[in-house]
Amino acid sequence: MGLLALQRLMSLQRAGVGARQRRRRQQILDQNASVNKRKGSPCQQGSDGYSQAAKIMRCSIPDLPEDIWCHIHSLMPLRDAASAACVSHAFLRSWRCHPNLTLNINMLASETHACELSYSDKIDCILRNHSGCLKVLKLELDCIFISRRHLDNWLCAAVTPGIEELTLLPYKRKYNVPLSLLSNGVRNSIRYLKIGYCTFRPTAELGPLRSLTSLYLCTLRITGDELECFLSNTLTLKQLVLVDCKEIIYLKIPCMLQQLGYLKIFECWRLQVIESKAPNLSIFCLSGEISKVSLGETLHMRNLTLHRSNVVCYARADLPSIMPNLETLVLNSCGEVVSTPMLPTKFLYLKHLSINLVAGLKLSLSYDYFSLVSFLDASPSLETLMLDVTQHLMKHESVVGGSSHLRQIPEHRHCCLKSVNITGFSSAKGLVELACYILKNAVSLESMTLDTIFGPRHRSRNNHTLCLPKSTGILKEAPRAVTAIREFIEDKVPPTVQLNVLEPCSRCHVMPG
Structure with a gap:
């Protein structure tokens, strides 16, 4: 309200x-x-x-x-x-015991606090008036220079027993979060903890955090041993997110974390080994070239996201036997070299598949988009398919001006597939063949969207909507993609399927003369 x-x-x-x-x-x-x-x-x-x-x-x-x-x-x-x-004594009293505070540069620079005080003075005044009553505190100060003395004083005053959510993002990378912050009373009440842009060195003497369910560490200086020590005191943890934690090389997650169901690791560039013994992990997101990943029991895995090179081929070859109960699979490949193999193994429960071939200049010209049919044949329960196959320079064989003969493979009825979205659709022969195959065999298909460009199309500025610029290679290929759709795909669309063709903006996305 x-x-x-x-x-x-x-x-x-x-x-x-x-x-x-x-x-x-x-x-x-x-x-x-x-x-x-x-x-x-x-x-x-x-x-x-x-x-x-x-x-x-x-x-x-x-x-x-x-x-x-x-x-x-x-x-x-x-x-x-x-x-x-500001205008009511009743609300002033209520404000001083307001349980939720988010302090960032947008809040502090708003008209409400537009006075001749420094950011430190404003924060000091606000937190002094809210001492002892906070349930949720977000100090998002990564854009504001704050002294170590101020940070220590604010945390001492504001983080008290009864607090449930704490976000601490200071500007100072070398700021060492004091362990006294997590006193016994705080450890009993805190449920969500997010720390970033500083240093955190937990020790075995810290003690158990009896209520913590979500832990988010971003751009934090903490070693793998220190994190393992901290995790051993968080037996109620359900979600763990690590982003850009460069000091972690070996990540160990102990088996005592019986409730841990969500694990996300992103841009931890020095991480080499992940060893998780958490028995009930069901959602796992991983970005990076990790040498060894051991997740222990994986029968509970329902949702998997992987971002690494050649991950599409790996997923098709290995995942059906490792994670047979997957329902959602997201694959981001930084350069696929080997075409997807046709194999007898199945994703029996897979409902949602998203494949992003981050092509750039790395995608092998020998890669055959049509080989993605392997995922369709392996996923009898698949309902939605999303492909991003953007190439800034399309060098695959085109059906426009080339061979008009499209390959045929044995028909395989797909009874559950309802929605297909292909972003970066081009005139590449393999893509056209894939689209035609889906239209012919997906008997429950309701919609197919073919987007000839990629990414966000618009941005707003001063209440005006502007088209985002696109590369010359994409703008050059888009008309050929539209031609391929008109000549090879449109006449194969069943009357029960809605075909959506998204073209470049005729005003903004114009080829330079």
Whole structure:
């Protein structure tokens, strides 16, 4: 609930006030109009210098119990809650025990706090007034220079027993998060912890975190041994995310983490070995060339995302036997060399498949897009297929101006596939053959989208929508792709299938002369 909802509530109350009261308020407003103009906005007068307009607003607020107003205040967006505190003593009291705070450069530079104070002074003032009552604290200060002394004082004052969510993103990379931050009372209550852009050195003496369910570490200086030590004290952990933690080379996840179901590791460039003994892992996301990955029991794995070179061939060859119960599979290949093999193994439960061939200049010209049929034949339960096959320079054999003979393979009915989306669709012969195969054999297909360019198409600036620029190679290939669709695909579309062809913008995506 924001200020708009509050204003509506106040207007309903004012509608029931007698005519004499309304005239009296108008007289007071008229008498003090010039005074209010000279004094400026209530936020600039301090917590005790309220204008007469603020008094009028207080008079017009319905007479409700304070706990109801506190609840209404807690539902407002943070900026609206701070603004309301400037014009109402009731909301000022509520603001000082507001349980959720997000402090970042956008919040601190907003009009609500646009005064002649430094960022440090503003944060100091806000946290001093909220000491001991916070449930959620987000200090997203990675764009603001803050001294170590200030950080220590704020954390000591704001992170108290009862806090449930803490995000700490300071500017100082060398700031060492004090272990005293996680005191016994804090360890009993905290459920979500996100730390980044600093140093964290947990030891065995830290003690158990009895309520922690989500841990997010980004651009953090912490070793694999220190992380293992920390994880051994988080037996209730359900989600673990590691992003850009460069000091971790060997990651060990102990078997005591019985509830861990989500693991994401992204851009930890020095990581070589992952050894997880968590028995109930069901969602795993991995980006990077890891030498060894051991996940122990994988029968519970339902959702897998992999980002590495040649991952499409690896997934088709190895995953059906390793993770037979997969339902969602996302593959991002940084350069596929070997075409996808036709194999007898199956993904019996796979429903959603996304393949991104990050081609650039790395995709082998010998790679055959038509070989992706192997995934279709191996996935009898597949419902959605998303392919991104963008090439900045399309060098595969084109069906436009070349051979018009399309390969045929034995028919295989696909009874569950409903939606297909191919981004970066070109006139490459293998892609056209793949699209035709799907249209002929996917008997439950409802829609097929062929997008001849890739990525976001638009951006907004000053209330105007602008097309994003595209490379010359893509703009040169897009008309050929449209021609291939018109000549080889359109006449094969069943009447029950919606074909969507997305072309470049005729105004913005024009080939340079």
